[in-house]
Amino acid sequence: MLSQAINQRITRTGPGTPMGLTMRRYWIPAMLSAELPRPDSDPVRIMLLGEQLIAFRDTTGRVGLVAHNCPHRGASLFFGRNEESGLRCVYHGWKFDVEGTCVDMPNEPAESDFRTKVRAVAYPTVERAGVVWTYMGPGDPPPLQTQEWMRVPAESLDVCKHLGEANWLQLLEGGIDTAHSSFLHRSFLQSRARTLDTRGFRARSTAPKLEVVTTEYGYTYAGIRALPDQDSDYVRVYQYVLPFHQMRAFEGYLGHPLISGHIWVPADDESTWVWSWTYTGGGEPLPAEVIEAEKRSAGRLPNDVVPGTFRFRRNKDNDYLIDRQKQKTDNYTGIDVISAQDQAVQESMGRIFDRSQEHLGTTDVAIIAARRLLLQACDDVEADRDPLGSRLEAITARPAEMLVPRGQHWHAAMSEQLVATV
Ligand code: FES
Ligand SMILES: [Fe+2]
The missing domain is CATH 2.102.10.10 (Rieske [2Fe-2S] iron-sulphur domain)
Structure with a gap:
């Protein structure tokens, strides 16, 4: 829960606002x-x-x-x-x-x-x-900070942007909230052949334990899901990079594991540019049929968008084309594609949610940690200090997911997977 004053401080990004001044210190x-x-x-x-x-x-x-x-x-x-x-x-x-x-x-x-x-x-x-x-901030800009997706060859990468119709922080919090995928994105239909049946794991193990490790750019956090019938836990590790980036490992399609992420950039305080990027971890080209499958499932194909705009065809004006029959038989929401499932809940909170009305639980710790870092960054900018990570030239962290044998700590077990190779 945030007081209304703090909620105001963290959500408003126009010229001269504390969070606006903070964001303007990053590219x-x-x-x-x-x-x-x-x-x-x-x-x-x-x-x-x-x-x-x-x-x-x-x-x-x-x-x-x-x-x-x-x-x-x-x-x-x-x-x-x-x-x-x-x-x-x-x-x-x-x-x-x-x-x-x-x-x-x-x-x-x-x-x-x-x-x-x-x-x-x-x-x-x-x-x-x-x-x-x-760079919209004061003084000389710092060097452009790169993440691995910005360093891979163009043929390994897909980047697109769309418009979300709510405050940037709501969309960011939706992205770093790993617990919701067990519910919001659950499918009742046979899932595609995957290298790891991670969607199955998330459906079976719905109360992940979250661990957050603060870093020089934001934090690494793990959603740890116990699988009672196996001697391992399914661990999905994400990276949060201040102020608005997230990276996630992704089971991929057609046998190609992918790394993907989002950036949630305020257009204004009530609408957000949602950037989505995807690349193949090994630097190999991204096959057209793989990115097509990814965009189909996410709902980011050209015909998912209102022509001439970045707005999705499934939007709040048509209740994201919810189908109540499909909600009984096909998936948890009755809404067809992942991005529309996300936007339905994030936008339904209102353009700028009043966080004095929320009740946070144990699976919200990553959200709480992000707010702390963002508010700390605002304090730093007010005190004329560089906010966390704003002067780093390269982020070498990666997201990852794997089955970690019970008894091992994910951080040690995944130390190699969590480092970029490009
Ligand atoms: S308004 Fe006069 S030149 Fe632009
Ligand atoms: Fe989601």
Whole structure:
């Protein structure tokens, strides 16, 4: 349970808010590189941490991310002309490069130096792993921090983003809550052939013991499920990387174990960019049929999305297409795909849940630990200290899952599996 004041502190991310200032000390995924397909392609509106921004790719391929209001009299640069290495406002012709420098001011006398006194708000960007990253904080940006999925070859990786219609923290907490998968994602149908029947384990052993180990980037935590008819426990180990990343091992499809994860980035305080990435742990290419199977089950195929948007077709306006007959015969929810099952419960809590009304139990310890770290990070930023992990250049941790012989500790038994190889 959080007081309303603390709930406010941890959920609000707009300019000047404690959590907003904290998030702005980390690199943030802003958009897919593919949203700006070519030099001088059309500018794109991006909402990030409550700021309305315009992204454009200039003639040389660099990505600019600028405040949408032109610094002259505020017209939106969305309507701008993307030409000759700059975005030109269509109201009076002022032109800005990717750094926000005003490079032309054709409505002022030629001898005027007013141009040199005006800048557009512009955030630095870097492209990596098919994603445009930005740093919206003060001072020089730290190096872009990489995780293993950002270092593997492009053919081993799939990255996509969708829109969630609730506060970022609700979605993050849904992701790091390992206990819910025993219920929310339970299927009554024969599951596909898997290397480990992990979904079966989660259905049979519904009260995992959670252990959280704090690290230099966030924490490693294990959901330990006793399997009474076996002499091992099923242990699923996740990584939480401040402020909004999670990695999880995944049983995979068609014999290909996968590593996947999410990033939950506030668009504003009531909607969230949900990034999903998946790669093959060994660096081998990700077969098209494997990623197709993954997207089908998750509900992230192109026809799961409203055309021209990042919103899912199954959404709160249609109760995520719940089928009460299927709820009796097919699966726990009657909702077809995993992402819609998650969004149904996370969004049903309301746009920003009032955590003074909750009652946390023993399987919520990872959520409690994440809140502690986030609030500590806010305190650190207020005291002008770097928040946890913000200056780390590379995360070398991995998630993993395995059957750990009873009597062994997961941390020792899985020490090799928990380290990235790329
Ligand atoms: S408002 Fe943009 S140039 Fe005048
Ligand atoms: Fe889930």
